[in-house]
Amino acid sequence: MFRYTLSKQKLEFLMAVRELVQKHIVPYAIELDDKVDKGVDFGILNILAEHNLLAPSIPTEFGGLGLSHLTTAMILEEIAVGCASVASIVSTNLHAVSPIITAGTSEQKEEFLPKLTTKNPQLAALALIEHKPNLDIFAYPGSMNIRHSSINVKEVDEDYITLKGYKDYVMNAKSASFFTTMFSATPKGEKQDLQVLVLPLDIPGITIGKNKKTLGLRACNANELILENVKLPKKYLIGKPGSGFLVFMQNLDRNVAFTGAISVGVARAAYEIALGASKNRIYMGKPSFEESAISYTLAEMATKINAARLSVHLACMFIDNDLDYSQAASKSKIISSSVAQEVTSKAMEIVGGKAYLYGHQSEKYLRDAKMLSIVDGSEQFHRNLIAAQF
Amino acid sequence: MFRYTLSKQKLEFLMAVRELVQKHIVPYAIELDDKVDKGVDFGILNILAEHNLLAPSIPTEFGGLGLSHLTTAMILEEIAVGCASVASIVSTNLHAVSPIITAGTSEQKEEFLPKLTTKNPQLAALALIEHKPNLDIFAYPGSMNIRHSSINVKEVDEDYITLKGYKDYVMNAKSASFFTTMFSATPKGEKQDLQVLVLPLDIPGITIGKNKKTLGLRACNANELILENVKLPKKYLIGKPGSGFLVFMQNLDRNVAFTGAISVGVARAAYEIALGASKNRIYMGKPSFEESAISYTLAEMATKINAARLSVHLACMFIDNDLDYSQAASKSKIISSSVAQEVTSKAMEIVGGKAYLYGHQSEKYLRDAKMLSIVDGSEQFHRNLIAAQF
Amino acid sequence: METFAWTKEEIDLIYEVRDLAKNKIAERAIYLDSTGDERQDWVIPELLARRNLLAPDIPQEYGGRELSMRMHASLIEELAVGCAGAAAIVVANSYAVTPILIVGNKELKEKYLPYMTTKNPNLACMAINETRSNYNIERLERGNEDLTRIATYAVKEDNQVIINGSKDYIVNGAAAKFILILVRSSYSKHKSRLQFYLLPNPSPGITVSEVLRKAGMRSCHTAKLNFHDVSIPESHIVGEGGGYLLLMQNFDRNRTLLGAIGVGVAKAAYDLALDIAKANGIFNRSNSYSYYVSSTLADLSTQIDAARLVVMRAAFYIDIDANYARVSNMAKLYATQVAQHVTSTAVDLVGRLGFLVGHPVEKYLRDAQMLSIIAGSDYLHRHVLSAQL
């Protein structure tokens, strides 16, 4: 429905992206998923950069396409139909620059935003997840612990602060030219002590640690990020001291709908492959689509994907029009990630045999959908966000 | 499976109950449901009493059949296939006498148990639910508030205590000859102040209040119970002072599987009617059963009903063998009431058109299943009971 | 480029209907729910007629409000928050009026549409389902490939058409000012033999053969009608020859409104559960029950919003005359599921009070169940939808 709010030009652009995906991403999706350890594939990134798609919502004054949230979400869905990992590389860029766009100084914008809009692709990363290393059994599973940061201040002088700390599961880390993260002003790391900062890779003391093997979105390359005596110029701090938590939550709300759009793309890809299989695969003497148990299931899947897409688009429209978007954003995440999990699982059943072999698309869709459900807060996390406003 | 643990004689008795139900309950089930205001139908109760089925687990020394929990659950399922309300009348009797059997004195047993085993039917009631009257919007919905009782002591002397208070939704109340309930020794009504008592109807000061119209199980006649200066001989107290909460919880565990058995019966009835309809009803030119969307749904329904039944029987077997039954009992309630809700709702869809007319069995099954889910603690209540033991 | 913003007038009307539903309709509906649907009650139709809401999509030239489908669906949702049965009255009118709007001749439009826009309430109905033990337009004989096994038939005699047969599950049937009936005409063949006629009511030969007592939606009256040698002028034909396509088009358009009823009844149940939770201070406590209630409510609200979007999309497609068959089907299916899930969960949350007959939360549950059967079962909708994949 929201497609009708787009100009003809934007719709044509969207169709061009769809073609691009069919041509340059779909054929390599399985391979990308498999090459976990080998870092980001710059072949595909070069193509995205060429079309200025690495962070398409960056304003035109900084070299970006200046696309609305809505158009960006549609583009992410198209990319995710080809490969959810590639779409997640883009959404990670968007999430990482989001604090700069919403709360950064103009110097910060001028320094960092153009990096993502050149034809020579660079990436950005968002370092968010806390992880206490060296624990056999990890701390506080399942919910994002966003009320403190284990990046702490060691020293402060007039122009610099010196930081030390650790973040985990940093997507895009291996190829990022800068990072957005939060630090705690006090060792206790309370919510009211947090501040956001941007961290250029070339400052000494930054180590990109181990590559983490993940269930899905494997081509995103999640790594550890280790800071040892990083002497950060104060001009790289974003927002006021203590504003970190609010800046972070606002940007989560603004970006979670993108994760939703990627989930919709994965669900759509799984649905399409299942629909095709059901019309070709013979079951009990006829194409399995002619079994109502299967065709009705496909009808349900299509219905739910549409509902999920509408929820994502509504949240984006709210953001674009500066309406209160926080609830709509959470709802779009809840619905799209649960739909993606359901649809990808049913698609495997409908595709049958081959779907269960390693490297088949259906199997990858299921893993990606499951992983997307945990990225940017699980369904239950977002239900609690909504409930907190009752 | 557990059927194989029954003696041949017990199995024959069970088949006799099934015939009884077909002959004397099935034909009147809709009528019973409709005659809400007219009190319990003693026609059917007379027949149950004649076969000593009003409380079949009462020990033989008090005139009962002395049936095991397992056999009793099977009988309740059979009765519930005919009418869940009738089965609930029986299970309410069982729940009401359960504290007497497990914690009562021999005088109490001799006085009260034989009332339910005569050919002249009498009923028992359990007064449990707190309800603050005269509130537009009621207090503390959804979970059973079992940690206090609004029945309080007004006076105590050597042989009597004088009670005053109110209970709501007391099933069987209108036709009961005695009540089991709890009172609080102090006005605050803390958990550690509770004690169970049995209350013969003939003590002055007992008023049976308004009949409550209910969503399902209508023939059980839930009423208010009002106590005004009831002077209760102390011989009617059950267990020690302060033991009420524990006695209550133990008896809940012992009886909740019966509610599960009734849910299984309702689900089975709904399944059978849907299966019959699917084989007779023509859809797109053939019996709808030949549509896999419908036959697979029926296969799922049958599978789940079986799982629910097994869970109920396992809990009963644990109780009969004095194993730790508390978790198994809660699990049987969770699974059977959620299966009953799912199956009755799908059955309506499969039966189609007529199922949606008032007074059709399918519609009644749905209401009964929903009501059974709330009786004796909702699924979520029992999940929390289980979780409390982690 | 669309913006989806309501005008000030549209917003005012939505609030007016919300107010009407909450303050007037809900009360009557609860009364009717407890007394049953054996009689046609006129209180709700009067309330609606006074505001010209009985068929608000009728063009202004016939006295109507000429609302867009989006507005129509929004108002149906608001009405359904008050009572799904009240909304069903309006939707039943819409089923009868839509074919006239699409292909009705000028005479019929001028004569019959204004009835629906007067301050005195008039109702209309559509008679489709044959009276049969096995009900419905779904096929009866094994192997017969004809989708619509319509047995009621029409014969031409001079300039009159004579109709004989019996129809079932007719909302508004007993008191309708006119009946849009689907018949098999004896003078044409196969699917195109299906033909709509408009029958003025009362007419000689039309009788109520049975009043249906429904498990829910008791604010609307539902009947079986018998047609015995009912004679009408030939001019009362609606859409000559295209009966089957017209039927499908009518179904496709009005399914969206059924979806809107689903959203409304879900919202009613959700609002009530939320109010009760708030009034009992659930959200200020820290115990397992509070967390369960609050996160469950968050989930219900998520689903209701998605259902509303799906319905609004279908309405939008109808308004711009895009291909709406598929999306209206989805709207009906999705909103029905959400309505049934939400109302059922609301009973769980509200708990023991749900025992009470007449307490709204229990009524919502029964009302939502009815959505599975009004105008075709969910299986039928899935079947139609799967043919469009």
Added chain:
Amino acid sequence: METFAWTKEEIDLIYEVRDLAKNKIAERAIYLDSTGDERQDWVIPELLARRNLLAPDIPQEYGGRELSMRMHASLIEELAVGCAGAAAIVVANSYAVTPILIVGNKELKEKYLPYMTTKNPNLACMAINETRSNYNIERLERGNEDLTRIATYAVKEDNQVIINGSKDYIVNGAAAKFILILVRSSYSKHKSRLQFYLLPNPSPGITVSEVLRKAGMRSCHTAKLNFHDVSIPESHIVGEGGGYLLLMQNFDRNRTLLGAIGVGVAKAAYDLALDIAKANGIFNRSNSYSYYVSSTLADLSTQIDAARLVVMRAAFYIDIDANYARVSNMAKLYATQVAQHVTSTAVDLVGRLGFLVGHPVEKYLRDAQMLSIIAGSDYLHRHVLSAQL
């Protein structure tokens, strides 16, 4: 009258297997999961053979443990707690051994069954599914009513039988000591043309044409096999003439064991989530996450118990030779659903650690998915079951 109590010996064996699965098998399985299933690994088969667990239902006269189906299913569950793939090795053996036990002649029994009970591990397999783009025993040609479209065929020559064809999805296929193969015999007709033969392996003409890399259950090795002019003595026929019924019987019996794998993998995921929750003090906190985790775990445990009951019932029916077809189908269907739901929910609960490949909770999810396809899709099972309603 039955009492369902295990003997002391049976309980000891269950604990022994539990210990084996937890302390030895799980470790190897995690290693294999990360390195892939391209090679037949012998560590797990050796562990099992040492305890005579590779086919524990073989009668004592052939060196087996002669366990009841209930015990067999219990051990499979315990093994699957360690690794579903390890359990699948034993179940694949069972699929190959069951027909021999039911109708195999004395020569075959005496020659081949003892292989499965030696301290040196030997594997067996059943080859059913034809190699086809559209795979499986499900029918290929539209309208062909023959359930088992088996194309591999057998021809008699002198006293030998010559087999040609290609089979797919064969667990244990590459290294099996013997292969139970389903063929179409050229000398009989229709369903009864289906015939099982036992092929010793290696034999001239049997080649591995492809190794399948599976998404889960990577502890078991799975292959496509080609059969080119494979010649065996006529005496290697298993159950002359009754191939179709034997196939069904074999499926019915062993489905119960697939159900047991489902229970085991669900239990593994549940146990892990519970341990993690405990280790992190979840149950001592009072916040929304704690309540969510604890009530969700309670629900999972409820479902696992129900699934185990359903599996045990099917095993019991097989032991007493009651009509077990329906209940074993239910066991497979129900346990598969529970396994998929539990493992998926466990990933949600365990959360971000589930990102890690090689972390068990994520492996359980993939393993549980495989249950939908091993020995026939869930659709097929529902189809078979619905024919028994």
